[in-house]
Amino acid sequence: xxxxxxxxxxxxxxxxxxxxxxxxxxxxxxxxxxxxxxxxxxxxxxxxxxxxxxxxxxxxxxxxxxxxxxxxxxxxxxxxxxxxxxxxxxxxxxxxxxxxxxxxxxxxxxxxxxxxxxxxxxxxxxxxxxxxxxxxxxxxxxxxxxxxxxxxxxxxxxxxxxxxxxxxxxxxxxxxxxxxxxxxxxxxxxxxxxxxxxxxxxxxxxxxxxxxxxxxxxxxxxxxxxxxxxxxxxxxxxxxxxxxxxxxxxxxxxxxxxxxxxxxxxxxxxxxxxxxxxxxxxxxxxxxxxxxxxxxxxxxxxxxxxxxxxxxx
Numbered sequence: 625x626x627x628x629x630x631x632x633x634x635x636x637x638x639x640x641x642x643x644x645x646x647x648x649x650x651x652x653x654x655x656x657x658x659x660x661x662x663x664x665x666x667x668x669x670x671x672x673x674x675x676x677x678x679x680x681x682x683x684x685x686x687x688x689x690x691x692x693x694x695x696x697x698x699x700x701x702x703x704x705x706x707x708x709x710x711x712x713x714x715x716x717x718x719x720x721x722x723x724x725x726x727x728x729x730x731x732x733x734x735x736x737x738x739x740x741x742x743x744x745x746x747x748x749x750x751x752x753x754x755x756x757x758x759x760x761x762x763x764x765x766x767x768x769x770x771x772x773x774x775x776x777x778x779x780x781x782x783x784x785x786x787x788x789x790x791x792x793x794x795x796x797x798x799x800x801x802x803x804x805x806x807x808x809x810x811x812x813x814x815x816x817x818x819x820x821x822x823x824x825x826x827x828x829x830x831x832x833x834x835x836x837x838x839x840x841x842x843x844x845x846x847x848x849x850x851x852x853x854x855x856x857x858x859x860x861x862x863x864x865x866x867x868x869x870x871x872x873x874x875x876x877x878x879x880x881x882x883x884x885x886x887x888x889x890x891x892x893x894x895x896x897x898x899x900x901x902x903x904x905x906x907x908x909x910x911x912x913x914x915x916x917x918x919x920x921x922x923x924x925x926x927x928x929x930x931x932x933x934x935x936x937x
Contacts, residue, residue, distance in 0.1 A: 640843055643880040651847050658844045662694050662832050663702070669817040671830040672786060674703035679784040679827070680737075681775050682708045684727035684853040687790035690845040691833060695788060696735050707784075708732045709740040711774055713767065714751025717858030727853050742778055744770060750933045756859070758933050763859035766929070773926035776917060779827045786818075791831045794838045797883040798868050800890050810906060813898045816891070821918050822908050835884060837876070 629638045631650035638648030642657070649657055666672050680695055682688045695706050710728040715721040725741055732739035745751040752770060756763045779787040796815060803812035817834040821827065833841060845852055875882045899906075911917065912924035919925070930936070 642840070644837070644884065655844065655847055658836070658840055659694055659697055661840075662836060663698055665817070665835045666698070666702070666832055669834070671788075671818050671832055672702065672704050676704040676785040677783070678704055678706045678786045678788050678830075679775075679779045679782065680706055680708045680788045681771075681790070682710050682728040682732070682739075683790070684710065684724035684731075685790070685855070686842050686845045686850070686852045687792055687833065687838070689728070689731050689850045689852040690841045690848070691788060691790040692731060692737060693735060693848055693850060694844070695832065696737055706788075707738040707740065707782075709742060709775065709778055711771060712741060712743045712745075712751075713770065714743070714745050714753050715858065716753060718856050720857055723853060723856075727851065731850060731852075740778070740782075742774065744774060747774065748930060750930070752859075755929065755933050759929065767859070769925055769929060773917065773924070776821075776826065776829070777915070780825055780917070783825075784827045786830050787827050788830050788832055790833055792833045792838050792841060793835055793883050793887060794869065794872065796831075796834060796887045797872050798866070800887060800894075801868055801872065809898055809902060813895055813902060813906065816895070823911055823916075823918055826918060835887070837883065 629641070629648040630636065631638045631653050632647055633653045634650060636650040636652075639651050640649045640654040641647070642649065642654075647657070672678055678695065678699075680688070680692050682692050692706075692708055698704075699706050708728065710725050712721050712725050729739060729741065743751075745754075752763070752767055755766045755770070759766060775787055775789070799815050800812065803809070803815070817831050819829045821829075872883055909918035909920060912919040912927055913922050914927045915924060917924055917926075
């Protein structure tokens with residue numbers, strides 16, 4: 625961006641250039657632009673309704689910290705309530721879990737958001753480190769299962785209407801492409817901005833950053849002065865190289881708007897066709913016979929994992 629460019633909405637020099645919209649913005653107008661974008665996403669997909677209680681999952685990273693901040697800003701004008709929650713996964717390497725909890729707690733206090741910390745070990749009898757030692761399965765896969773289950777379980781127990789996670793447009797584009805390439809069409813059809821549980825008392829899962837790029841989220845977090853953790857999970861080096869993410873980011877750099885078009889077209893054209901095609905193969909989720917949370921079988925994946933780790937199966 626040339627040094628002479630001025631903010632589209634004022635006479636100040638632009639410090640941010642939104643390539644996807646050919647939009648030069650000063651810091652103040654970038655913040656308001658970003659918050660309006662998230663508000664439009666919420667309204668477009670009916671993610672949050674007036675009077676809703678929303679539990680925000682906060683890991684301490686830039687995406688979830690920015691999400692907590694944005695939803696706090698929007699809660700007043702849109703008429704909903706928010707609280708935050710961080711899971712202590714028990715990752716001891718690099719003091720990762722302890723730092724995650726500390727970072728999230730501090731941010732919630734500064735934003736004036738009621739906050740909860742949930743220890744996986746205290747609640748379920750084992751933590752991520754225990755599971756990695758006892759189960760032959762990639763750590764990131766186990767972690768994903770633990771977080772999805774525990775967050776939904778806590779949100780249900782506390783009677784929240786919705787559980788908000790910091791999944792981004794980058795995440796959605798990568799999930800769409802990966803699921804399509806691997807033929808995981810039953811998973812692909814579920815990649816929506818909001819996922820209703822269809823079971824009484826179980827909150828819907830929502831993604832307010834469904835149409836927000838990570839580069840914009842990072843800029844927002846930095847301009848808001850949010851202190852966040854860079855990725856320092858000791859298990860990160862066990863994850864496979866994410867070539868799809870690199871490929872998509874390169875395409876976005878070459879042709880701004882690529883990821884947005886991909887995800888919008890998935891929702892508009894591909895998902896309806898897949899849902900119709902798979903109609904008979906996608907029975908509604910039923911309650912797990914043990915814990916009552918949504919499951920595709922009699923016993924949910926988490927309860928099976930817990931049995932293996934604790935030796936109770």
